[in-house]
Amino acid sequence: MLSLLKEQRHIQAILTSMVDAVFVVDAQARITLANKAAEHLFLVKEGALEGKRLDEINRDQEVSGMICQVLTSGKEVFTETTIRPSTQIFRVHVVPIKNQDDQVEAAVAVFHDVTEARNFDQMRSGFVANVSHELRTPLTSIKGFVETLLDGAMENSDTCRRFLSIIETETNRLTRLIDDLLSLSSIESKERHIQLRPVCLVRSMRGIMNIMGPQISDKELHVEFIYPQNLPRIHADEDLLGQVLINLLDNAIKYTPPKGKIIIRCRRRDSRLIITFTDTGVGIPRDSIPRVFERFYRVDKARSRHHGGTGLGLAIVKHIVESHGGEVFVDSEIGKGSTFGASFLTV
Numbered sequence: 001m002l003s004l005l006k007e008q009r010h011i012q013a014i015l016t017s018m019v020d021a022v023f024v025v026d027a028q029a030r031i032t033l034a035n036k037a038a039e040h041l042f043l044v045k046e047g048a049l050e051g052k053r054l055d056e057i058n059r060d061q062e063v064s065g066m067i068c069q070v071l072t073s074g075k076e077v078f079t080e081t082t083i084r085p086s087t088q089i090f091r092v093h094v095v096p097i098k099n100q101d102d103q104v105e106a107a108v109a110v111f112h113d114v115t116e117a118r119n120f121d122q123m124r125s126g127f128v129a130n131v132s133h134e135l136r137t138p139l140t141s142i143k144g145f146v147e148t149l150l151d152g153a154m155e156n157s158d159t160c161r162r163f164l165s166i167i168e169t170e171t172n173r174l175t176r177l178i179d180d181l182l183s184l185s186s187i188e189s190k191e192r193h194i195q196l197r198p199v200c201l202v203r204s205m206r207g208i209m210n211i212m213g214p215q216i217s218d219k220e221l222h223v224e225f226i227y228p229q230n231l232p233r234i235h236a237d238e239d240l241l242g243q244v245l246i247n248l249l250d251n252a253i254k255y256t257p258p259k260g261k262i263i264i265r266c267r268r269r270d271s272r273l274i275i276t277f278t279d280t281g282v283g284i285p286r287d288s289i290p291r292v293f294e295r296f297y298r299v300d301k302a303r304s305r306h307h308g309g310t311g312l313g314l315a316i317v318k319h320i321v322e323s324h325g326g327e328v329f330v331d332s333e334i335g336k337g338s339t340f341g342a343s344f345l346t347v
């Protein structure tokens with residue numbers, strides 16, 4: 001008797017400590033035992049499940065149906081479903097319990113939350129679909145021009161040259177896309193061991209301004225760099241920081257018409273340095289603002305493609321800045337210009 005009580009206490013302790021919701025029903029589908037997680041899942045008070053049938057508690061018929069099926073067939077069943085009103089996705093497993101005569105006398109139902117895994121799957125397949133689409137566009141164009149050339153257009157040397165130069169542009173686009181994807185995945189895998197060193201943000205920014213010098217003078221842009229003296233250094237991986245600065249400056253240049261103005265500001269706020277890029281460019285429509293840091297998101301696909309953009313630049317920026325413990329932000333008004341910014345922790 002004592003050992004039976006002890007066993008029950010053990011079972012109770014196991015059930016209580018389980019993250020998965022579990023309950024047992026008798027042959028009439030009445031709940032005889034349920035753990036805390038099950039009470040939470042079905043939004044009932046402690047002890048309120050015992051003695052009830054599931055269909056009296058939850059209007060969702062799917063799981064009640066499964067339980068009946070197991071009690072009559074004696075075979076276990078699995079499914080994946082949501083238990084309304086919750087939006088989580090559960091893998092539900094119902095197993096029969098049989099007596100010595102092989103008759104079903106009860107069943108156990110286990111609810112395992114798989115929401116995170118399913119959301120991840122969805123994100124991954126969305127990403128694959130996006131990548132495939134982005135790769136297909138230049139490939140379709142290359143294929144089209146090659147076919148036209150083979151069909152006879154190559155006989156005319158002017159046409160031939162023009163088509164080949166389009167093919168070259170599209171090939172460059174493909175290369176850039178692959179480079180960006182590789183850089184994104186290398187940041188992802190490097191994330192856990194980024195080498196943070198004290199870096200002078202102003203010096204890095206000057207270096208990037210030199211690199212971008214030709215693009216700036218091509219468009220006759222006026223670029224100002226404003227910062228106070230004696231700024232502290234920041235914790236950063238210098239190469240990754242360079243990628244952030246180059247992407248933000250590149251966008252400011254690309255999306256600002258010739259003779260426009262770009263102001264880069266560095267300032268200190270508490271234990272952070274903030275760098276902002278303000279341009280007098282095309283700006284971003286209000287409803288696109290929250291989306292610009294998403295992978296492959298471009299406000300104006302045609303315009304961005306014309307610049308050779310892949311729509312991965314800001315996704316890379318966000319990824320790097322956040323892996324440094326900082327934040328990115330944007331403010332923009334259509335037709336007036338945009339301000340993009342990033343914060344970094346000071347040494």
Ligand SMILES: Nc1ncnc2c1ncn2[C@@H]1O[C@H](COP(=O)(O)OP(=O)(O)OP(=O)(O)O)[C@@H](O)[C@H]1O
Pocket residue numbers: 180247251252255279281282283284292297298299300304308309310311312313314315337338340
């Ligand atoms: N300074 C800016 N002014 C206006 N729009 C911008 C600016 N920066 C980014 N955008 C918008 O956000 C989109 C995403 O920018 P992102 O840098 O990720 O991609 P991209 O510039 O199109 O291509 P790339 O991957 O070559 O950088 C751009 O296509 C553009 O529509």
Ligand SMILES: [Mg+2]
Pocket residue numbers: 247250251309313314
């Ligand atoms: Mg860009």
